[in-house]
Amino acid sequence: MGLKIIVLAKQVPDTRNVGKDAMKADGTVNRAALPAIFNPEDLNALEQALRLKDQIPGTTVTLLTMGPVRAAEILREGLFRGADDGILLTDRAFAGSDTLATSYALSCAIRKIGKFDLIFAGRQAIDGDTAQVGPQVAEKLGIPQITYAEDVLFVKDGAIRVKRRLERGVEIVEGKLPILVTVNGSAPACRPRNARLLMKYKHATTISERAEKSEDYMALINEKPYLNIKEWSVNDIECDREQLGLSGSPTKVKKIENIVFQVKEAKRLTDSDSDINQLMKELIENHTIG
Amino acid sequence: MNNIIVFCEIEDGKVQDVSLELLTKGRKLANELNCKLEALAIGYKLEGIEKQIFPYGVDTLYVVDDAALEHYLTLPYTSITVKLFEEQKPQIALMGATTVGRDLGPRVSSALHSGLTADCTELEIGSHTETKTNKTYDKLLYQIRPAFGGNIIATIINPDCRPQMATVREGVMKKEIVDPNYKGQIVKLEAKKYVNDTDFAVRIIERQMEKSKVNIKNASIIVAGGYGVGSKENFQLLFELAEVLGAEVGASRAAVDAGFAEHDRQIGQTGVTVRPKLYIACGISGQIQHIAGMQESSMIISINSDPYAPINKIADYVITGNVEDVIPKMIKYYKQNTK
Numbered sequence: 216m217g218l219k220i221i222v223l224a225k226q227v228p229d230t231r232n233v234g235k236d237a238m239k240a241d242g243t244v245n246r247a248a249l250p251a252i253f254n255p256e257d258l259n260a261l262e263q264a265l266r267l268k269d270q271i272p273g274t275t276v277t278l279l280t281m282g283p284v285r286a287a288e289i290l291r292e293g294l295f296r297g298a299d300d301g302i303l304l305t306d307r308a309f310a311g312s313d314t315l316a317t318s319y320a321l322s323c324a325i326r327k328i329g330k331f332d333l334i335f336a337g338r339q340a341i342d343g344d345t346a347q348v349g350p351q352v353a354e355k356l357g358i359p360q361i362t363y364a365e366d367v368l369f370v371k372d373g374a375i376r377v378k379r380r381l382e383r384g385v386e387i388v389e390g391k392l393p394i395l396v397t398v399n400g401s402a403p404a405c406r407p408r409n410a411r412l413l414m415k416y417k418h419a420t421t422i423s424e425r426a427e428k429s430e431d432y433m434a435l436i437n438e439k440p441y442l443n444i445k446e447w448s449v450n451d452i453e454c455d456r457e458q459l460g461l462s463g464s465p466t467k468v469k470k471i472e473n474i475v476f477q478v479k480e481a482k483r484l485t486d487s488d489s490d491i492n493q494l495m496k497e498l499i500e501n502h503t504i505g
Numbered sequence: 506m507n508n509i510i511v512f513c514e515i516e517d518g519k520v521q522d523v524s525l526e527l528l529t530k531g532r533k534l535a536n537e538l539n540c541k542l543e544a545l546a547i548g549y550k551l552e553g554i555e556k557q558i559f560p561y562g563v564d565t566l567y568v569v570d571d572a573a574l575e576h577y578l579t580l581p582y583t584s585i586t587v588k589l590f591e592e593q594k595p596q597i598a599l600m601g602a603t604t605v606g607r608d609l610g611p612r613v614s615s616a617l618h619s620g621l622t623a624d625c626t627e628l629e630i631g632s633h634t635e636t637k638t639n640k641t642y643d644k645l646l647y648q649i650r651p652a653f654g655g656n657i658i659a660t661i662i663n664p665d666c667r668p669q670m671a672t673v674r675e676g677v678m679k680k681e682i683v684d685p686n687y688k689g690q691i692v693k694l695e696a697k698k699y700v701n702d703t704d705f706a707v708r709i710i711e712r713q714m715e716k717s718k719v720n721i722k723n724a725s726i727i728v729a730g731g732y733g734v735g736s737k738e739n740f741q742l743l744f745e746l747a748e749v750l751g752a753e754v755g756a757s758r759a760a761v762d763a764g765f766a767e768h769d770r771q772i773g774q775t776g777v778t779v780r781p782k783l784y785i786a787c788g789i790s791g792q793i794q795h796i797a798g799m800q801e802s803s804m805i806i807s808i809n810s811d812p813y814a815p816i817n818k819i820a821d822y823v824i825t826g827n828v829e830d831v832i833p834k835m836i837k838y839y840k841q842n843t844k
Contacts, residue, residue, distance in 0.1 A: 230653050318615060342653060344775070345623040347611035350579075354615035359706040360579055362608045376710065381604045382769075384714035390707035465620030465666035469633060469647070472658045476796055478818045481807070486826025488834060494806075494822060495838040503783050503804060504726065504750050505843045 217273025218370065218392075220264045221325060223336035223352065224257035224278055224293065226286040230341050253289045256337025258405035260398040263367050264335045265297045265406065271370065275299045277328060281309060281320055284423045290444050294416040295408040300441075302328070303421050306449040308459050314343070316463035318351030323452040325356060333375065334395040338363060346397070353395035361390055362397045421446040508541040508565075509534055510595040510668070512586065513558060514577075514605050515548045516714070520557045522722075523601035523675035528561035530628055530678045531599055537630050538644055540596070541565060545589060547582055549575035555691055562683035564690065571696035573705070576712065577605045580704035581696075583612045588699050590617060595668045597646050599628075602672035610672050620663035621670040622648035626677055626774070626797070633662050646671065655774045655794030676722045676778040719753065719769045726752035726783045729772055729799070732759035733788025733809060734828055740765045742832045743787055749839055755779065757795045773798035787828045791816025808832070 228249035261278070268274040278293040280286050281304040290301030304324045312320065325331065334353070339346035346362070353360035361377045368376040368387070379386045380399050418435065421444045425432065436442050449459065457463060484490040499505045509531045514521040528544060535542040541564040546554050551570045558566055569585050586609065590598065598613075600606035602624045614621035627649035633642045646669040648661040663669040721727060728747045730740050740760075747754045756766035758773055772779055773795040784802035789795060791807075791814055799805070800819055807820040808831050817823045824831055 228653075230656065313620065314611070315615060315618065315620065343623075344652075345611075346607045347614070347621060347623060350608060350611035351615040354583075354612045360608070360612070361707060362579075363604050379604075381714070383716070384712065386709060386713075387711040388707050388709050394707075465614075465618065465663050466622060466648075466661050467664060468659055469662045470660040471652075472660075473656075476800060476819050479821060481817055481820045481823040483812075484822060484824045486824060486831050486834075491824065491831060491834045492838045494824070495835055496842070498783070499839070499842060504839070 218332040220276045220333045221331050222261050222264045222278050224280045225254045225340045226251045226282050226289045227254045227340050227342045253292050254337055254340045256400050259402040260335040260337045262405040263398055287421045287444055291419055295413045302445045304447050308449040311461035313464035313466045314345055314347040318348050319458045321352050322355035323454040327452050332392045336397050338397045338399050349397035358393050359390050360395045364396045364398045365402050418442050419444050506594055507596045508543050509597040510543040512600040513544050513546045526678040526680045527599045529681045532562035547574050559687045559689040560682045560685045562687050567692050569694045569696050581700045584704050585699040586613050587616045598668040598670045600672045602674040606672045614670050619666040619668055622661045623672050625650045625671045625673050651774050721753045721755045722777050724753035725781050726750050727755045727781045728752050728785045729755035730760050730787045731757040731789030737765050746832050757789050786816055789816055790814045
């Protein structure tokens with residue numbers, strides 16, 4: 216019997232080079248202004264799912280993301296690497312969600328997907344670094360969780376055995392399915408795109424992406440339904456709208472500041488023997504060292 | 506009711522530093538809010554655990570002592586925490602931003618629909634006025650944390666939901682005993698009343714924990730290397746200097762990512778926060794996320810071939826030169842001029 220696996224993924228702004236202009240006045244992120252990538256640890260999570268698909272015949276992997284229309288990019292990326300299908304949850308009603316409102320929306324979408332055995336997610340996303348959405352989704356679905364997974368040792372007889380990477384060592388745990396597992400960056404990297412899948416899914420799109428496409432393209436979608444990436448709005452899931460977006464978010468951003476450090480006037484030295492000897496002499500004399 | 510509660514992490518009968526640091530912060534916040542400081546200890550063979558906890562000014566300690574709870578497990582620990590919070594209705598709940606706290610915190614916050622802010626670097630009390638409704642909230646917890654890879658600092662509040670939950674990394678707050686004889690009250694809770702059998706859905710097969718060999722948090726002198734050190738071999742020079750000075754070796758995230766140093770030596774927002782009396786930064790350019798973890802060092806020496814490295818702005822001494830040239834000279838002088 217194959218497993219039904221869901222992988223949670225997020226398209227994130229590349230946080231290595233961002234400034235204050237990337238934030239809106241209300242303190243939320245202006246994602247449109249930043250280069251967007253597949254959250255790195257979500258790729259580690261996808262790899263764990265694909266490995267189980269390789270091992271257990273009949274296993275399917277569904278990639279689920281919440282975000283703007285352009286987030287379909289990571290779903291295509293997942294299809295190129297071996298996922299069976301992708302779902303984009305997108306609606307203005309989700310805008311401004313904190314981790315709790317996000318988890319609620321995702322859990323409603325997962326309920327709509329139906330029965331599943333396993334949910335994989337990256338440990339955390341590089342834009343927020345909170346590591347909260349995985350456990351919160353598990354709680355909303357009423358299933359157990361295993362966080363900080365580095366390797367799935369096996370799935371057998373309705374249970375999963377996982378190696379966890381903790382601060383001071385490793386822990387091997389076993390949990391009953393269905394369960395949610397968050398995967399560390401120290402887990403094996405995701406496989407690259409597969410050339411055959413790249414050809415197959417090159418033209419896969421969501422309905423929003425197709426809005427401006429030609430009639431020929433629409434005919435192609437009718438002929439090859441797997442090229443349709445599912446797009447769900449708030450109307451496609453059963454949910455309490457009060458729990459979505461800003462109204463469903465207990466945390467509010469009060470203030471955003473750029474980081475300013477206290478600048479000192481440094482004493483400038485060269486790497487000459489005399490400069491360094493003088494410095495060391497001072498440090499010994501004032502008991503900073505020695 | 507409406508007190509501050511700290512979840513205490515316990516490993517081998519020892520309350521972890523991160524929890525004691527949170528108790529210290531919690532005591533100060535409790536004084537400001539004029540409420541009690543409480544603590545929750547879950548584990549096995551916890552007799553006498555209060556001796557480690559009360560000196561930090563804890564008024565009430567809830568203890569759940571049961572063989573099945575010896576090691577952290579998500580669901581049983583969540584059940585206890587959630588039920589206790591429902592009974593006691595704390596206004597603030599603090600946990601370490603550890604693999605335990607970051608597993609437990611989100612689960613509890615989801616169950617209680619209360620806001621949680623991860624990895625706070627500062628916690629303060631302040632007020633807030635909602636611009637739309639003009640409603641004013643007094644004495645909220647300001648949860649201050651870096652965001653966006655450390656490029657900005659955000660202040661987060663939870664105006665309406667309780668408890669206001671936050672996690673904080675080890676080393677960010679200071680640990681300080683209030684009174685070694687502080688009198689608190691122990692409240693023992695029966696595990697069976699809080700945990701269901703179905704909570705044991707995940708079981709531990711094996712645990713291999715090592716004592717941390719590195720102690721950069723408490724080192725008074727730190728020799729830290731960045732990507733500019735160039736190689737693992739060059740890092741050996743830092744170890745030599747540390748050896749003669751009685752210092753510990755630290756590293757920037759870039760140096761750890763490049764494999765020059767182990768992960769537990771990482772200093773910065775995603776590593777450890779340090780406050781040594783002397784910090785020698787070798788080949789560290791000084792990204793914001795690194796500076797945030799060492800800026801409170803009493804004295805900073807930067808050794809860098811780039812005279813315009815950002816870290817030089819916060820340094821007391823800047824040596825412009827190569828690490829390979831400068832460090833041997835420091836070692837030589839020190840050996841010749843001390844006993």
